[in-house]
Amino acid sequence: MSRLAAATFLAALCVPLLAACGGDDALTVYSGRSESLVAPLFEQFSDETGIDVEVRYGDSAELAATIAEEGDGSPADLFFAQDAGALGSVAGEGLLAELDSALLERVPERFRDPERRWVGLSGRARVVAYNTEALTEDDLPGSILAYADEEWRGRVGLAPTNASFQAMVSAMRLQEGDERTREWLEALAANEPRLYENNLMSLEAAASGEVDVALVNHYYLYEVLAEQPGAPIANHFLESGDPGALVNVAGAGILVDSDRAEDAERLLDYLLDEGQPFFAQETAEYPLVSGVEPSEELPPLASLQGPEIELGALGPQLASTLELLNEVGLTP
Amino acid sequence: MSERAARGRARRPPWALLAAGVIAVAAVALPLAYLVVRVGGAGGDALDVLGRARLGSLVLDTALLALAVTGGAVAIGVPLAWLVTRSDLPGRRVWAVLVALPLVVPSYVAALTLLAAFGPRGMLQRALEGPFGVERVPEVYGFPGAFGALLLATYPYVYLLTAGALRTADPSLEEAARGLGRRPLAVFGRVTLPLVAPSVAAGGLLVCLYVLSDFGAVSLMRYDSLTRAIFVQYRSLFDRTPAAVLALVLVVLTALVLVAEARARGRARVHRTAPGAPRALTPVVLGRWRWPALAFAGGVVAFALAVPLAVLGYWFARAVSLGTAIEAAWGPALNSVAISALAAGLVCLAAFPVALLAVRYPSPGTRGLELAGYGANALPGIVIALSLVFFAARYASPVYQTIGLLLFAYVVRFYAQGLAATRAAIVRVDPALEEAARGLGRSPITAFASVTAPLVGSGLLAGATLVFLSTMKELPATLLLRPIGFETLATEVWRATSVGAYSQASVPALLLVAAAAPFVYLLTGRRVSELAAHD
Numbered sequence: 001m002s003r004l005a006a007a008t009f010l011a012a013l014c015v016p017l018l019a020a021c022g023g024d025d026a027l028t029v030y031s032g033r034s035e036s037l038v039a040p041l042f043e044q045f046s047d048e049t050g051i052d053v054e055v056r057y058g059d060s061a062e063l064a065a066t067i068a069e070e071g072d073g074s075p076a077d078l079f080f081a082q083d084a085g086a087l088g089s090v091a092g093e094g095l096l097a098e099l100d101s102a103l104l105e106r107v108p109e110r111f112r113d114p115e116r117r118w119v120g121l122s123g124r125a126r127v128v129a130y131n132t133e134a135l136t137e138d139d140l141p142g143s144i145l146a147y148a149d150e151e152w153r154g155r156v157g158l159a160p161t162n163a164s165f166q167a168m169v170s171a172m173r174l175q176e177g178d179e180r181t182r183e184w185l186e187a188l189a190a191n192e193p194r195l196y197e198n199n200l201m202s203l204e205a206a207a208s209g210e211v212d213v214a215l216v217n218h219y220y221l222y223e224v225l226a227e228q229p230g231a232p233i234a235n236h237f238l239e240s241g242d243p244g245a246l247v248n249v250a251g252a253g254i255l256v257d258s259d260r261a262e263d264a265e266r267l268l269d270y271l272l273d274e275g276q277p278f279f280a281q282e283t284a285e286y287p288l289v290s291g292v293e294p295s296e297e298l299p300p301l302a303s304l305q306g307p308e309i310e311l312g313a314l315g316p317q318l319a320s321t322l323e324l325l326n327e328v329g330l331t332p
Numbered sequence: 333m334s335e336r337a338a339r340g341r342a343r344r345p346p347w348a349l350l351a352a353g354v355i356a357v358a359a360v361a362l363p364l365a366y367l368v369v370r371v372g373g374a375g376g377d378a379l380d381v382l383g384r385a386r387l388g389s390l391v392l393d394t395a396l397l398a399l400a401v402t403g404g405a406v407a408i409g410v411p412l413a414w415l416v417t418r419s420d421l422p423g424r425r426v427w428a429v430l431v432a433l434p435l436v437v438p439s440y441v442a443a444l445t446l447l448a449a450f451g452p453r454g455m456l457q458r459a460l461e462g463p464f465g466v467e468r469v470p471e472v473y474g475f476p477g478a479f480g481a482l483l484l485a486t487y488p489y490v491y492l493l494t495a496g497a498l499r500t501a502d503p504s505l506e507e508a509a510r511g512l513g514r515r516p517l518a519v520f521g522r523v524t525l526p527l528v529a530p531s532v533a534a535g536g537l538l539v540c541l542y543v544l545s546d547f548g549a550v551s552l553m554r555y556d557s558l559t560r561a562i563f564v565q566y567r568s569l570f571d572r573t574p575a576a577v578l579a580l581v582l583v584v585l586t587a588l589v590l591v592a593e594a595r596a597r598g599r600a601r602v603h604r605t606a607p608g609a610p611r612a613l614t615p616v617v618l619g620r621w622r623w624p625a626l627a628f629a630g631g632v633v634a635f636a637l638a639v640p641l642a643v644l645g646y647w648f649a650r651a652v653s654l655g656t657a658i659e660a661a662w663g664p665a666l667n668s669v670a671i672s673a674l675a676a677g678l679v680c681l682a683a684f685p686v687a688l689l690a691v692r693y694p695s696p697g698t699r700g701l702e703l704a705g706y707g708a709n710a711l712p713g714i715v716i717a718l719s720l721v722f723f724a725a726r727y728a729s730p731v732y733q734t735i736g737l738l739l740f741a742y743v744v745r746f747y748a749q750g751l752a753a754t755r756a757a758i759v760r761v762d763p764a765l766e767e768a769a770r771g772l773g774r775s776p777i778t779a780f781a782s783v784t785a786p787l788v789g790s791g792l793l794a795g796a797t798l799v800f801l802s803t804m805k806e807l808p809a810t811l812l813l814r815p816i817g818f819e820t821l822a823t824e825v826w827r828a829t830s831v832g833a834y835s836q837a838s839v840p841a842l843l844l845v846a847a848a849a850p851f852v853y854l855l856t857g858r859r860v861s862e863l864a865a866h867d
Contacts, residue, residue, distance in 0.1 A: 073729035
């Protein structure tokens with residue numbers, strides 16, 4: 001009797017594990033976008049199409065490196081990255097398939113891969129978010145380069161493992177050169193910045209006065225304001241042409257070795273269709289498909305002019321940008 | 333005895349048993365072997381990483397933290413052990429258990445409670461902000477936080493080993509010193525301390541080992557020690573050679589400490605050979621020192637146990653009262669229990685042939701096999717995970733990102749623990765019993781199954797329980813190797829804490845502590861060196 005009970009107990013133990021193992025018939029997404037932002041979108045897609053979606057969440061660069069390490073054995077079908085650089089680096093390894101024109105051409109040329117391997121899904125601008133009790137907008141320099149100056153010692157918050165910050169550094173390298181960028185990063189690192197796990201934590205730190213400014217993307221502001229209405233925090237858009245004003249995309253590509261490419265295309269199609277109002281309203285990003293309007297609180301996308309850099313040029317920079325961040329000590 | 337040993341030597345082990353033992357140890361050695369291959373394959377790039385200045389500072393920072401925590405644990409653990417075994421501290425039996433209890437708090441939960449109490453968005457900040465307008469509380473991140481969390485999680489090792497040694501030490505020497513008119517402090521310094529020094533050293537080295545392999549506390553506190561650097565470099569560089577090289581450096585550091593620990597334990601045994609008459613020493617009368625002593629013991633219990641539980645309780649209550657959606661922790665809890673039970677069973681299964689070979693068929697070969705098995709202790713969880721990720725992504729894609737690979741990592745991680753427990757269980761069974769059964773006509777297998785197996789059962793169960801508990805607390809390997817969507821209590825605590833969601837972290841953390849609590853009686857009774865499970 002007791003043996004039977006023990007056997008039953010062991011069998012019961014295995015149930016959740018087996019459930020976790022039975023993953024092969026689902027569409028696998030590697031998402032560099034955080035779960036709290038995009039999980040509802042995947043759930044809606046599954047509900048509407050009946051296609052199961054399994055999502056591995058992580059930092060965009062981490063997942064790009066993971067796909068590169070996995071090579072043609074990668075379980076991923078679709079790579080949904082927070083920045084064009086991570087997409088470009090995977091594409092550069094020859095791991096992303098060429099996309100159909102019907103998907104690609106729904107977004108302006110500026111926001112998709114010239115070589116057709118990834119497509120932008122939403123736009124985001126780099127900003128300097130500031131605590132409105134500590135500063136007024138007049139106190140804020142228009143160029144990101146000034147935020148490594150002595151007067152900002154201990155007052156800047158940032159997330160160095162975040163792909164959007166890394167893309168900004170890549171853009172700076174392309175525009176200002178490697179030497180100038182290294183100097184800036186070294187000055188920044190020596191200036192006692194406060195480092196966070198992600199953009200949201202940096203922004204919350206600025207809202208609570210732990211730091212005075214946070215180097216983040218524009219849309220986290222609305223997430224914080226939704227949770228803490230009236231929090232003393234605002235976005236400062238940097239001047240046109242500054243690397244700190246980079247307008248980047250979150251986007252996606254389909255893995256060359258995906259055995260569920262059709263389902264992956266359906267998901268991509270969904271993100272370019274129902275996903276667009278979701279990005280406009282739920283995450284306060286810029287939708288990229290024409291006809292979908294961004295939130296009224298935002299300055300128009302056309303008014304934001306980042307550095308004169310094609311997003312496709314960010315991909316080849318990523319690996320060396322990561323090394324640079326490591327060398328200057330912003331990542332351990 | 334020598335006759336039996338001679339018989340044992342004359343017998344050759346059955347080939348199936350030998351094969352099982354060799355396969356088990358070879359499997360356990362795989363992660364380290366592949367790591368060496370991977371680093372060797374990188375050639376000059378690997379040397380470049382070794383030459384970087386940052387490597388030196390990483391090693392220094394790691395060593396600094398390990399030494400500081402070890403020193404702190406000795407400074408707390410030894411006086412506590414003396415107070416509960418040698419003094420008339422009021423309620424010392426209760427204190428003896430209370431001060432050991434923080435053993436159930438994994439380092440990353442200790443880190444969570446420190447952050448939730450003293451962090452930038454913690455309770456202290458909230459309390460001071462309103463009435464006093466204090467904007468910043470002192471920095472908890474970095475060295476102070478990592479030191480504090482690890483100290484709270486590890487001092488019980490020193491305490492338990494030292495108290496154990498004090499209880500078994502021959503009291504006649506101390507009595508003689510007292511009789512000669514030495515004051516209690518002098519007796520402690522001249523007589524007691526040298527008597528238990530090997531145990532203190534063994535405890536300290538255990539703590540040192542724990543700190544070297546700890547991943548959770550240093551990462552949450554953003555202290556740049558080797559484990560954190562390995563993880564961050566793995567995640568934030570395309571080139572994964574640096575992470576592999578750092579992992580190998582960490583293995584070397586850990587192996588050094590392990591060798592030192594084995595030596596300290598070896599010496600400790602010499603002192604225990606003549607415990608003398610087991611009688612109690614007359615307790616030292618504390619007098620007015622009673623109050624500072626009580627304050628000390630109370631302070632330790634408050635900081636290591638009461639404050640963490642109160643902080644977790646506060647955030648839990650806050651989440652409930654605000655109606656914040658607390659993600660159901662039951663799924664992860666079930667996952668934790670299920671995979672830990674499987675891991676415990678597998679570890680004992682894999683350790684059994686090697687332990688049996690070492691006990692029943694002693695030879696240089698089987699002793700070597702056993703030693704290699706214990707060598708698994710030198711592999712921190714992050715190192716095993718990293719090596720297996722590399723290996724599986726390239727050469728074993730069918731098992732990549734599966735429960736099977738995660739289980740394999742657990743088996744490697746806790747193999748030494750299982751081996752020690754299994755060996756202890758087998759040693760206690762007299763082989764003559766089994767031989768008698770065979771003499772009565774049973775086949776070797778039925779003789780083993782009907783005589784030996786029931787006798788080793790309870791010892792095996794104790795070993796399995798230990799591995800179960802260690803697996804529940806394991807973080808880095810789980811983090812890197814779990815399949816998509818497979819969350820455990822440990823990964824839930826990690827995920828919520830690293831983004832400052834203390835309310836959400838409090839639920840799985842409380843469940844983890846609650847799950848570990850019933851095993852406390854085991855922890856306080858057993859050999860502590862078997863318990864050094866690192867998070």
